[in-house]
Amino acid sequence: MKTYPALATCGSGQYFIGISEKATLHYCIRPMRAEDIPQVMEIEREAFPDQWPPPSYRGELKNQLARYFVLIETDMAPEERAAPSPASRGNNRPHSGIGDLFSRALSLFSPKSPETTGEPGGKPRIVGAAGFWLMVDEAHVTTIAIRGTHRRKGLGELLLVHAIDLAIELNAQVVTLEVRVTNTVAQDLYHKYGFNKVGVRKGYYTDNGEDAFIMTTDRTSSGVFKTRFQALKQALSVKLHQDISLASKCEV
Numbered sequence: 001m002k003t004y005p006a007l008a009t010c011g012s013g014q015y016f017i018g019i020s021e022k023a024t025l026h027y028c029i030r031p032m033r034a035e036d037i038p039q040v041m042e043i044e045r046e047a048f049p050d051q052w053p054p055p056s057y058r059g060e061l062k063n064q065l066a067r068y069f070v071l072i073e074t075d076m077a078p079e080e081r082a083a084p085s086p087a088s089r090g091n092n093r094p095h096s097g098i099g100d101l102f103s104r105a106l107s108l109f110s111p112k113s114p115e116t117t118g119e120p121g122g123k124p125r126i127v128g129a130a131g132f133w134l135m136v137d138e139a140h141v142t143t144i145a146i147r148g149t150h151r152r153k154g155l156g157e158l159l160l161v162h163a164i165d166l167a168i169e170l171n172a173q174v175v176t177l178e179v180r181v182t183n184t185v186a187q188d189l190y191h192k193y194g195f196n197k198v199g200v201r202k203g204y205y206t207d208n209g210e211d212a213f214i215m216t217t218d219r220t221s222s223g224v225f226k227t228r229f230q231a232l233k234q235a236l237s238v239k240l241h242q243d244i245s246l247a248s249k250c251e252v
């Protein structure tokens with residue numbers, strides 16, 4: 001992954017374990033927009049210093065075959081974002097039960113009331129980005145990266161899950177990618193999600209001539225793949241303290 005020749009490479013249930021400031025941090029995913037590019041470039045520069053500059057995201061965002069998306073850190077659960085704000089409900093309205101009490105309790109611990117833990121200028125804080133090209137019945141992951149400060153929390157997984165879900169929605173039968181032979185961290189992530197090494201591209205990376213492993217999933221429609229994927233998604237929801245099936249309900 002991450003070389004750019006002709007073809008790019010590379011429920012409503014609650015799982016809160018307790019109310020704490022940490023539990024108020026949530027993540028959502030939405031399609032990448034032009035205004036996200038500066039933050040995405042920061043993430044890319046940190047993640048792939050040897051392959052700077054990255055592809056032209058302005059061009060990629062216009063590419064009909066490509067799907068790019070960003071992971072945003074927010075300070076509200078998707079359930080809360082979907083609900084009317086206390087102001088719009090009116091101050092006199094009686095509280096409507098546990099859910100209301102829960103969100104009021106959360107707000108006490110929220111660092112601030114706006115919807116995101118934002119960047120200056122009110123921009124949402126992007127903590128990761130990923131994308132793939134859809135080629136016939138194959139989704140080819142071109143990039144996936146998480147800010148250094150946010151690694152090892154399950155967020156790379158969250159992006160990969162979103163990529164696979166979207167690929168399935170778009171009728172991709174397999175998901176595939178290239179990864180440096182030395183990038184064992186990324187290989188472990190892919191392996192966890194059922195990618196297998198199916199070949200080697202010799203001298204694939206132009207910066208140092210490193211080989212790439214080609215890693216590919218089984219058919220996404222196979223029972224084995226589906227069962228494993230569902231189990232991993234459930235485990236990730238628990239780990240992230242949020243229902244990850246709601247992660248794409250991003251309103252920022």
Ligand SMILES: CC(C)(COP(=O)(O)OP(=O)(O)OC[C@H]1O[C@@H](n2cnc3c(N)ncnc32)[C@H](O)[C@@H]1OP(=O)(O)O)[C@@H](O)C(=O)NCCC(=O)NCCS
Pocket residue numbers: 001002010047048144145146147150151152153154155156157158178179180183184185186188189190192
């Ligand atoms: C690869 C990358 C996206 C993983 O993101 P992350 O948010 O840190 O990873 P997660 O916390 O979601 O970990 C998911 C799995 O990845 C693997 N993994 C992640 N970090 C690891 C590490 N430091 N050592 C070993 N395995 C690791 C594990 O299998 C892990 O599952 P586990 O928690 O059950 O052990 C991130 O390290 C990154 O941005 N790296 C730089 C860019 C890059 O190399 N991208 C891939 C290009 S092909």
